[in-house]
Amino acid sequence: MSIVNPWLPGARVLDLFSGSGALGLEALSRGAEAIDLVEIAPKSLTAIAANAERLGAVGQITIHRADALRFIERLEPHAYDVAFADPPYGMGLAERVAEQWLATPFAEILGVEHGRRERLPGATDTRAYGSVAISFFGLDA
Numbered sequence: 001m002s003i004v005n006p007w008l009p010g011a012r013v014l015d016l017f018s019g020s021g022a023l024g025l026e027a028l029s030r031g032a033e034a035i036d037l038v039e040i041a042p043k044s045l046t047a048i049a050a051n052a053e054r055l056g057a058v059g060q061i062t063i064h065r066a067d068a069l070r071f072i073e074r075l076e077p078h079a080y081d082v083a084f085a086d087p088p089y090g091m092g093l094a095e096r097v098a099e100q101w102l103a104t105p106f107a108e109i110l111g112v113e114h115g116r117r118e119r120l121p122g123a124t125d126t127r128a129y130g131s132v133a134i135s136f137f138g139l140d141a
Contacts, residue, residue, distance in 0.1 A: 011081035016068040021048035035061045075106035083107035089115040110137040
């Protein structure tokens with residue numbers, strides 16, 4: 001989050017494969033204007049709603065019950081300022097998010113968390129943390 005922090009104040013943020021909503025809610029706490037969270041798992045959707053309620057963020061977020069890949073396929077270029085994706089590892093989903101961003105850059109900056117051994121096409125910067133890596137797109141290295 002600290003890497004993209006300068007771009008968060010006033011930003012429109014997309015959180016794909018949202019899980020508990022932690023990334024999107026953290027962006028909100030750092031000054032983002034609006035957050036769209038995309039998740040399909042019912043338990044995760046319940047967690048997002050509960051976390052948003054606890055943090056008083058209900059009016060600043062939009063929860064989309066949707067498949068993240070299908071969601072981004074419908075986006076126009078530059079629909080968001082910053083986007084995050086934390087798909088399940090080892091299923092090729094991180095690479096598919098990267099490929100979709102390369103075809104239609106739906107955010108000015110995209111950060112994708114993935115397994116350290118996965119290589120994402122077109123990343124401008126990749127940072128490894130143990131067995132995990134985060135690749136950035138649209139971020140000047």
